[in-house]
Structure formats: structure tokens, C-alpha cells
Amino acid sequence: MEKIMQSRMDRGFMRHQEEYEQKALEVLRSGWYILGKEVESFEEEFASYVGTKYSVGLASGLDALWLAFRVLGIGKGDEVIVQGNTYIASVMGITINDATPVFVEPDEHYQIDVDKIEEKITDKTKAILVVHLYGQAARMDKVTELCKKYNLKLVEDCAQSHGACFDGKMTGSFGDIGCFSFYPSKNMGAFGDAGAITTDDPELARLMKIYRNYGSEKRYHNMVVGANSRLDEMQAGLLRVRLKYIEEITEERAQIAKRYAEGITNPLFIKPEVADGATSVWHQYVIRVPKYRDELMAYLADNNITTIIHYPIPPHLSQAYEYLGFKKGDFPITESYADEVLSLPIYGGMTDEEMDYVIDRLNSFRAE
Template identity: 85%
Template sequence: MDKIMQSRMDRGFFRHQDEYEAKALEVLRSGWYILGKEVENFEEEFAAYVGTKYSVGLASGLDALWLAFKVLGIGKGDEVIVQGNTYIASVMGITINDATPVFVEPDEYFQIDVDKIEEKITDKTKAILVVHLYGQSAKMDRVQELCKKYNLKLVEDCAQSHGACFDGKMTGSFGDIGCFSFYPSKNMGAFGDAGAITTNDPELARLMKIYRNYGSEKRYHNMVVGANSRLDEMQAGLLRVRLKYIDEINTERSEIAKKYAEGITNPLVIKPRVRDGATSVWHQYVVRVKDCRDEFMDYLAQNNITTIIHYPIPPHLSEAYNYLGLSEGTLPVTECYANEVLSLPIYAGMTDEEQSYVIDCINSFK
């Protein structure tokens, strides 16, 4: 068996190669490469897909996060609640604005434990940042109740959850702002860095467009100190092609996850579960392996199967956040997951043979 990568993007491209190449040539020949019709059309189409009134294209998912808190007016002296077991970009979106992250442990589904949020709310709390980790929606009904009760802003990190739903409503449509990454490895990946926000608030959408373009609504009239975070025409055009097939991509990944769930029987491997009412688009298929994860990972590598740890160092223990003074043991569930999780291969175009080989190798591990 040839090497099986944990994630690969070429097969998704080749499946619709003619459309991608035709769109790329169309953009190149248009002579317009920044903030043109491709961006406008993508914003309209993506908002319609998510179920919001507005979408604003940006240069990356991190920009979506930090600009979200910027336009919401959250900054120094403010606290934002966020789960501990997330990629560090989620936390950077808070701290770039000089606000303080307040960490909450995850639940058994790897999502923020909604039963542990309320005890962390103080008079400094201004928002909750929900991360729909690995492609599964968090329990949004309870989060919305808490935001309403305490008058908090709700920001969603949907970098991994394009198309995931809770009670039939899509992630990115629950909060004040939904933040999306279109990094190439995402279910709805671009062919470079790209991101977007979604919102139902026209003023937030207007401010986001101002901030993404050097703080300018009208050329050379700068209202605020903004950023250079424009989704370019090429990525917007290619994302319009990808958007046509996102449901197909998500269905395919769900079928792979189902095959893993049914086929993996090794008792050393704890398989992921999906909460009632939630759906997952399986951006990652994350298992837990207690006590022998490194040995298991090495065994799979020896059998030409690549795996990745998402994520080995929780943000609160990273060097970047030493200043928060949170020592090891502060978030025991988060830290436990960091020591046990492992992401198996899953990607568009993964063959039945590859899936079966991965399952057989896992079941043969002792």
C-alpha cells in the first residue's frame, strides 16, 4: 500500500479540475483581481448557504476572528470565554485585541462543556467564543440561553465546521458573527489563505468591510486603523466552485467516518461520538488512545499511514500565553485530550481500499 496521508487536497482538485481551471482563467483574463464581482458573488452565495443575511470575505480565518472582536468593541479589560482544547488561533483572536481569554473545559464530544460556562462568567465577561471543533456543532441552544441571560456577544469559530448544524440550523448563523477559515485542508478549502465572516447585522458587515480595507469605506478616506485583509478575486472564484460541491464533500467524509465507526473494533481506540441534535462534517476523525498513543502513531507510520495530533499543546500551556500564568493541571480534561487525541486519515477522494487498510491496521495493533 502506498503511503496514506492524513489529509490531501489534490484529489478534490482533480475531481473538478476543469471547473477550477476554467474559473482561474476567467479571473486572470478579467483584469480585476481585488474586491470585484467574484468576491461579491461569493459573499452572497456563502451567506445564503450558511443562512445569514451577510458574509464578508477576508484574507484568513485568523483575521476573521480578531476582526470579529474588534468590530464588536471587545478589548482591554474584557474577558471572553473559550474552550481550552482549541487551535491557538481561536485564542489569538481574543488576545490580539488585548482582551483576556477565560478557558472552559471540553465535554465528551470535544466541544465546549456548556454546563461549565456559567461559573466562569464575571462582570468583565463580554462574549463567548464557541469553537465547533473537528467539524461537529457545539450545543448551541444552551450557549444562546447564556448569552441572552447575561447580555453577552456570541462569536462562532467555524473554521472546521462548514455545513455542520445544530437542531437543523447551520454553524455560523447562531451568533453575532461566525468566523470561517478556507485554508486548503478545510472541507471547503481555497487554494491559498482565505477566510470570511457571516452575520445578520448590517452594521457589523459594514464595519468588517471597512476594517478589512485599511479602515476605509471610501478610497483614501480612512475612518479607523484597519487591516489589509481582503479576500482576493482568485480565491473567491475558486471558492465559488468549491461551494457548489461542499454538501457532496461533507457527505463523502461522513461516509468515511461511518466506515471507521463500524469497522474499528480495537478496544485501545476510543472512537468519536456525535451529540443528539448536532451534526458533524468530519473535518477530522479524532480518536483517543490512552497510555500508548505514541506507540500507536509509530505503528501506523511504519505501515505507511500518516496521522496528526490536533493539538499537542493546549493554548494555555503554550509559550505565547505564559503571561496568563496558567500552569499544567489548570485544565485537566483539556490536557488529558492533548495527550490522547490522534487524527486518522480522512479526505475527499479517499478510496475504499485505503479506508479498509487503515481499519485493518488499527485493529491489528496490540
């Protein structure tokens, strides 16, 4: 069996290769490479897809996060509630603005435990950052209720959840701002770094366009100290092609997840489940291995199967956030997930043979 990668992007490209190449040539021949019609068209199409009035293309998902808090006016002395078991970029979006992250433990679906948010709200709390982790929508009914009750801003980290819904409403359309990454491995990946925000607020969209372009609305008239964070024409054009096939991409991953759910029977593993009212677009298929995770990874590697841990070090225990003063044991659920989670191979173009092989190897694994 040829090596099975945890993620691969070439097959997704090859499926619509002609369209991607045609679009790339079209952009190259246009002579216009920054903030042109491709970006404008993508912003309109993506906002329509998510169900918001506006979208603003940016250079990355991290830029989407830190600029979101910047335009919302959240900074030094302010607290932002966020789940503990997220990728560190979520937290960086808060701390780049000198605001303080307040961590909440995850629930059994790896999303923020909405029943533990209220106890963390103080008079310094200004926002909740919800991360729709691994492609599953968080329980947004309770979150929006709390934001309304305490007059908090709501930012969504949708880096992994393009197309996921809660109660029929798409992630990225609940909050003041939805933040998206189009990193190549995402379900809706670009061919390099790229990101965007979504919002229904025309003023937030206007400010985001100012901040992404050196803080200027009009050339050489700089209103604020901004950033150079523009989605470029090439990535916007290629993302327009990808967006046409996002439902196909989502359905394919759902079928892989279904096959794993039905086929994996080894009692050593805990398989993921989707919460009531939520959907998952299965950016990752994450099992938990309470014991023998390292042994399992080595065993799978010996059998030409690559797996990844998303994520081995929780942000509160990272060197970058030592200054926050947390220690091991402060967030036991977050920490146990970090010690147990394992992402299985899942990607566009995965063959039946590859899926069956992964399932067979997992079921054949024995603790000894």
C-alpha cells in the first residue's frame, strides 16, 4: 500500500485541474494582481454562501482574528472568553491586541462548553470567541443568548468550519464577525495563505477594508496604523473555483467520516459524535486514544499511515503564554484531550481501498 497521508491536496486540485489552471492564466493575463475584480467577486460570493451581507478578503486566518478584535475596539484591560483546546492562533488573535484570554473547558464534542461560559464573565469581559473546532459547529443558541444578556461582542473562528451549521444557520453568520482561514489543507483551501471575515455590519466591513490596506481608505491618506493583509487576485480567483464545489467537498468528507464511524470497532478508541442541532464538515476526523496513543501512531506509521495530533500543547501551557501564569492541571479536560486526540487521514480523493486499509489497521491494533 502506498503511503496514506493524513491530509493531501493534490487530488482535490486534479479533480478540477483544468478550471484552476484556466483561472490562474486568466488572472495572470489580466495584468491586475491586487484588490481587483476577483477579490470583489469572491467577497460577494462568499458572503452569499455564508449568509452575511459582507465579506472582506484578507491575507490569512490569523489576520482575520486579530483584525476582528482590532476593529471591535477590544484591547488592553479587556478579557475575551475562548475555549482552552484550540489552535494557538485563536488566542493570538486576542493577545496581539493586548487583551487577555480567559479559557473555558471544552465539551464532549470538542467545542466550547457553553454551560461553563457564564461563570467566567466579569466586568472586564468584552467578547466571546467561539472556535468551531475540527469542522463541527458549536452550540450557538446559548452563546448568542449570553452575548445578548451581557452585551458582549461575538467573534467566530471558522477556520475549520466552512459550511458547518447550527440549527440551519451557517457558522460565520452568528457573530459580529466570522473569521475564516483558507490555508491549503482546509476544506475550502486556497493555494497559499489566504483568509476572510464575514459580517452584517457595514461599518465593520468598511473598517476591515481600511485596516487590511495600511490603514487607508484612500491612497496615501492613512486613518489608522493598519496592516498589509490583502487577499490577492490569484488566491481569490482560485477560491472562486473552489467555492463552486464546496458542497461536493463537504459531502465527500461526510462519507469518509461515515465510513470511519461504521467501520472502526476497536474498543481502545473513542470516535467523534456530532451534537444535536449541529452539523460537521469533518475538516478533521479525530478519535481519542486514552491509552497507547504513541504506540498507535508508531504502529500506523509502520503500516504507511500518517496521523497528526491536533493539538499536542494547549495554548495555556505553551511557552508563548507562560506570562499568563497557568500550570499543568489548571484545565484538566483540555489537557486530557491534548494527550488523547489523534487525527486520522481524511482528504478529497481518498479511495475506498485507502479507507478500508486505515480501518483494518486500526481494528487490528492491540494494546500489547
